[in-house]
Amino acid sequence: MFDYETLRFIWWLFTGVVIIAFVLTSGFDFGICALLPFLGRNDLERRAIINTVGGTWEGNQVWLILLGGALFAVWPPVYATLFSGLYVAMLLVLFALFFRPAGFDYRSKLEDPTWRNAWDWGLFVGGTVPPILLGVLVGNLVQGLPFHFDEDLRPFYEGSFLGLLNPYALACGVVALLICLFHGAIYLKWRTEGELYRRAQALVEVLGPVLLGAVALVAAWTVLAMKLPEITAMAGAGAPSNPLNKTVTLSGSWAGRFFAQPGLLVAPLLGFGGLFLAWRSAMGHASLGAFLWSALGITGLLLSLGFGLFPCLLISSSHPSHSLTIWDASSSQFTLALAFWITVVFLPIVLAYTRWVYKVLWGTVTPEKILQDQHTLY
Template identity: 65%
Template sequence: MFDYETIRLIWWVFIGVVAVAFAVTEGFDFGIGALLPFVGKTDLERRVVINTVGATWEGNQVWLILLGGAVFAIWPPVYATLFSGLYVAMLLVLFALFFRPVGFDYRSKLENPQWRNAWDWGLFVGGAVPPLLLGVLVGNLIVGLPFHLDADLRAFYTGSFWSLLNPFALLCGFIGLATATFHGAIFLQWRTENAIRQRARRAVGLIGPALLAALALALGWVLLGMERPEIIVLPATDGPSNPLAKTVALAAGGWLKHFLAHPWMLAAPALGFGGLGAAYVLGKADSPAAAFLGSALGIGGALSTVGLGLFPFLLISSTDPRSSLTVWDASSSHTTLLLAFWITVVFLPIVLLYTRWVYRVIWGAVTEKQVMQDTHTLY
């Protein structure tokens, strides 16, 4: 039904949508964990904060598993290069995520204040560290990773964990953490009342300007201060995957030229800044439902800006541009892409309908009275 070139492009779009879904849904989970010790002043208030995501955090985290599985199935060289070269960073993300299930499930097992406070800070680590490190990862995807392919297409990563912590990547790490806490604060403002709602509203007012300023700095840095690979010779895009069959050179000002050559792409950064700016204004005005929509659109716009800016590249090599992996030369076979496509067409709508039903059932403000009444069934 779809030729090889088309199905590769379809999967690029689909995995981009999954990345946005993960950032929007798991983003407010991470943000609420990072804000937990600061917006909840008493044990009861912290239980209210935790239970705003208590029924959905596990389901939201599945988007991360789906994203990793999709990359593994669709772009095996990308998966192999990322998870072997960035092994330490990925383990740190995984270890931070370990705090979440045990923190949620064990925090309320004992009434000891020290026990509960310790798990609150565990949930803080599980909420703050992953978006920080994932932001660093996005920054390095833009800058490029030090890897090369040999004649047998084996990837060799020549960097270290510390080399990932370059200035631009750290700025992106701050953006990742700020985006999650901003998004989480708006969600918390939407689903709580009284003092917690007001603290969340103040958090929106504090984080919003810093996030927008950091995004503007990162965008200017990329467009004006970074070289971008440019494909000079590209084999047929419907042919077999062979990254070394192309010729690539670095181009000064290439990022800006790339967007100016396709003006419609400018809609993505406009949506990013417009959505997050509107979310800040609406959050300050105590309209959290509209603010959450703006925040979700802003996150989608920001991630779309990264994806469109990189296209057709998936991984840029900073040491051997020719080894950079693209949509056209890093994919699985045509048969694999088609089989995965039809599996997705059948099962993804079922997952989305179930998710929509869950949120409809549990929706509403979480109150201290509700937590006290259901003290043995809620976190």
């Protein structure tokens, strides 16, 4: 039905949708867990905070699994390069995520304050470390990673874990954490009442300007200092994937990319504007509006990243001509077509089920409701 190049582009879009869905849903999960020890002043308040996401966090995590599956099936060179070269960083993300199921499920098993406080800090680790490390990953994707392929297309990563922790990448990690905290505080404000509501609102009022300033700083850093690959020659349309069949120079710029195609400027404007309007709306009582603006702002930032990097999936800083693009890093046409139809069938089911779960479990969560339902809530 679709030719090879069209399928590659469709799967670039699908991958972007999964990334956006993961950030929007797990983003407020991470933020709420990171805020748990600070906004909850006693056990009942912390249980109320946990139960705002307690029934849905596992479903939100599905998007991360789908992303890993998409990389494995659709973009195998990207999967091989990332998961072999960044092995330590990926393991740290995985180990931090282990605190989430254990924390949610085991915290309420004992009433001992020391036990529960320890799991609260475990949830804090599970909500803080992943967004920082994933933000660091994004920063390194923008800068490029030192990797190359041999003649048999085996990837070789030339960097180290400490090399990932450069100033620009760490700044991206801070922005990622701030986004999760801001998104999570707005969601918490939406789902709670009373004192928790007031604390969440006060936090959003402070986080808003800090986040906007941090995003502006990293955006300026990106535009002024980061280079983009320029593909000067590559294999013809429909050619089999081979990242070595092209010529690339690191001569492009982010400003040049967006101003050459002014329509792309909608994405960064949406990012900044959405976050600003989320902050202004949250200062009032428009919790739903603030959350929707926050989601729109985050989507705009992710679209800016995707539009700026297109068609690259991974930039090689050491061997620019070995950079992976959507045109030379995909699976076969048959695999892309098969995965496409599987996605077309099952993605609407996932979305419909997610919508149903949120509808059934929706409502404000307060300490008083926790007291009324001690045995079924976290």
